Amino acid sequence: MKKWLFILTCVTAITSCKKEDEVKCETLSDSPYNLVLPSHFPSIEFPDDNELTEKRVELGRRLFYDTRLSADNTLSCASCHDQLSAFTDNLAIAEGIEGRVGFRNSPTLGNVAYQERLFGEGGVPTLEIQILAPIGDENEFDHDVNIIEADLQADPILNDLSQIAYDRDIDIYAITRAIACFERTMITGGSPYDKHILEEEFLEEDEIAGMELFFSDELACATCHSGHNFTDGGFHNIGLYTTYDDDGRFRITNDEADKGKFKTPSLRNIELTYPYMHNGSIQTLEEVINHFNTGGLSHINQSELVVPLELTALEKSQLLAFLKSLTDTSFITNPDLNPIN
Ligand code: HEC
Ligand code: HEC
Structure with missing residues (x-):
């Protein structure tokens, strides 16, 4: 540690640090x-x-x-x-x-x-x-x-x-x-997708096609799953049910229009975080894509962005490939996040 930084942290850690306590001062410092x-x-x-x-x-x-x-x-x-x-x-x-x-x-x-x-x-x-x-x-x-x-x-x-x-x-x-x-x-921000947008030309052809679908106006995935963390931080009803057992945002607002609305989840590392949705009711990403493709069950509060998409089998597989490119293996192995032995 640089000398000035050491002194500064000592002073902030314990203002009464006296010269004769120098050893104690060192152990009590934080940076x-x-x-x-x-x-x-x-x-x-x-x-x-x-x-x-x-x-x-x-x-x-x-x-x-x-x-x-x-x-x-x-x-x-x-x-x-x-x-x-x-x-x-x-x-x-x-x-x-x-x-x-x-x-x-x-x-x-x-x-x-x-x-x-x-x-x-x-x-x-x-x-x-x-x-x-x-x-x-x-x-x-x-x-x-x-x-x-x-x-x-x-x-x-x-x-x-x-x-x-x-x-x-x-x-x-x-x-x-x-x-x-x-x-x-x-x-977490070290996935193949991140490398692609930082360096260009990192993703495979099918992943790039899936990325274009994901960010297209027609699919509107990125309207809700937006920004660097793939969430707008907002609350939406995506038509999983016609009546919800778990009322979601309504639980704190008591507003009927909020029934069945849940916070948009981040899609980072989505391949690893199965099963999906607030209640884990959807097992695989293929099924999630099928849900959005059919356009939901038309709950009264369902977002107007969730509509039938008519995706082909190829487009579904490209979307899946893109979602899997959000997996950051350096995150799940990062030693700084492991337990200390
Ligand atoms: C209207 C906003 C909205 C749109 C459009 C939307 N999503 Fe979502 N998405 C959500 C919300 C909200 C949830 C969580 C719903 C819940 O838990 O009941 C969700 C859940 C998911 C999940 C599961 C996440 C998890 O951790 O459980 C995936 C995967 C997903 N969306 C992908 C997509 C894809 C792909 C598209 C485009 C085809 C899309 N979404 C379009 C809002 C949206
Ligand atoms: C028994 C399993 C369980 C344990 C133990 C647990 N959690 Fe969770 N955690 C959950 C569930 C389930 C939710 C979602 C709750 C909800 O949406 O109502 C959650 C939500 C969270 C969230 C909110 C994430 C978000 O995006 O909204 C944070 C942060 C969190 N937990 C951190 C912790 C921490 C820190 C501890 C230990 C002190 C902990 N959890 C212990 C199951 C658990």
Whole structure:
């Protein structure tokens, strides 16, 4: 570390650092985390009170994989958000402790730093707040925050990290903020599609044909799955049912026009995140393409962008090839996102 940076971080870490405490000063220092974004990605706004630092991310990484967050110490966040599946679990509906079945499919956490509203209905505004949901949910961790805090405070590694990262013993404040920091480092933008748009001429002919279909006005996929993360962050009813068991966005707005509307999911690593939709009801990408091709079941709130498409077998296979070109193998093997041993 450069000398001036060392001094600066020491001063910010503990303002009362005296010369005779020099060794202590070094161990208590923290430094900004250098999050490298792909050059075609927009920058990320971090909350003022939770900028990324090395120790915050490290603490969050340890906590993400820590089973002490669940009541019977069997599950961690990674049980439902597994890196090899682009941080999903490949189950239709998530399963919590003792096999308790929840009510939704586990979404990917890839590029979650860019999501402005969390969950299918978008009712949760920040990653920090989101973490309280699985901890308390009886179908997920079903755990008591006081017990978690006591357990983790007895762990010198976590408690020391919390002291450096947030200047306090580990508690729910540090837990939620640190995990949010770690989640913000889950950046995925190294797929063949990304290489193609950065370097040109990377995709095969059928993938390029599929890409043109995907971005065409006629198919309108990219109207909703827009931008670098393939989502407009909005809520749409795509006509999966004529009546929905899960009301989606209506659950928080109580507006009839929002029944059956769900947040547009990112399509990054979509090949790995099966099964699909808010309830995991569609098993394969071929079936998803067939759904959009038939034009939905005409729910009263169905988007007018979902209409019969009359795709040929060749066009369907090209669209599929394009969707598969969104798989970023460097993301699912990124060692910085693995557990720390
Ligand atoms: C039992 C499985 C399970 C566990 C354990 C779990 N999650 Fe999830 N997670 C889900 C499901 C299911 C959803 C979707 C919920 C919804 O839409 O209502 C979700 C949603 C999320 C989201 C919102 C993503 C988005 O795009 O809206 C984030 C972030 C998240 N989880 C992070 C975590 C973290 C961090 C932990 C650990 C503290 C965790 N999850 C533990 C199943 C789980
Ligand atoms: C009106 C906006 C809209 C249009 C147009 C649209 N989608 Fe979607 N798409 C969504 C929403 C919203 C969901 C999630 C629905 C749910 O969970 O009930 C979704 C789900 C998906 C999924 C499953 C994602 C997952 O993680 O479960 C895939 C794949 C997909 N769309 C691909 C496409 C393709 C390909 C097209 C063009 C043929 C397309 N979409 C057109 C909004 C749209």
